[in-house]
Amino acid sequence: MDYSHNxxxxxxxxxxxxxxxxxxxxxxxxxxxxxxxxxxQPQWWVLNQLAESPQGRELAELARFLGGxxxxxxPAIEEAVGNLVHRGLVTTDDHDRLHITPEGEALKAAxxxxxxxxxxxxxxxxxxxxxxxxxxxxxxxxxxxxxxxxHH
Numbered sequence: 001m002d003y004s005h006n007x008x009x010x011x012x013x014x015x016x017x018x019x020x021x022x023x024x025x026x027x028x029x030x031x032x033x034x035x036x037x038x039x040x041q042p043q044w045w046v047l048n049q050l051a052e053s054p055q056g057r058e059l060a061e062l063a064r065f066l067g068g069x070x071x072x073x074x075p076a077i078e079e080a081v082g083n084l085v086h087r088g089l090v091t092t093d094d095h096d097r098l099h100i101t102p103e104g105e106a107l108k109a110a111x112x113x114x115x116x117x118x119x120x121x122x123x124x125x126x127x128x129x130x131x132x133x134x135x136x137x138x139x140x141x142x143x144x145x146x147x148x149x150x151h152h
Contacts, residue, residue, distance in 0.1 A: 001125070015141060026122055033118045037111045042072055042080035044115075047100060047108045050090060056097030 005013065027041070034044050045066045049057060059081055063074040081098060084090040089104035100108070123131065142149045 019138065029118060029122065030115065033114045034111060036114060037107060039107070039111060040080060040083075042066065042069075042076050043084055044111065045069060046077065046080050046084060046098075047089065047104055047111075050098055050100035051105065051108055056093060056095075056099045058097055062098065 003010065031041050034041060039047075046062065049062060049066065059078065062081065063077040066072075066077045067074040081090060084104065085092065085098075087103075089101055089107060091099055091101050093099060126134075139149060141147075
C-alpha cells in the first residue's frame, strides 16, 4: 500500500480529516454489504439487539439505546422497526415488546456472513495489536477534548 505522506508528514496531518475519511469509507462499505440483504444499518442494529434479547425490547427503549449510533436519532430507529415489522422480520407481543421472528433470524444469519467477510476486508493487513492501539489513540484524543464516545 502506498501512503499519502511520509511518516514525518503524517505526524502533522489533521486527525479530524483522517478520522472522518476512515469513518465515511468504512460505514459506506458496511452499508453496501447490508444493502445486498435489503437492510439499512439501523435495521441491522435492531435485528442484532432483538436477537440478543429473548425477552424482547420495548420500542422506546430500543430507540433510546440505538438512536445515538452514528447520530441517526430515535425517528430513524422507529422507522427501521416499522419496516422490519411490515416485512415480518420483527413482531410485537401482547406486552408491546418487540421480538425477532424466525424469518428475521434467517436474514440476520445471512447478513452476518456478509458482514464478517467485509470486516475481514476492512482489517486486511492490520494486526489485532495495531487495531487496538489505533482505537486507544482515538479514545485518548476524544478524552483530551472532552468528547463523547459510545460506551457499553
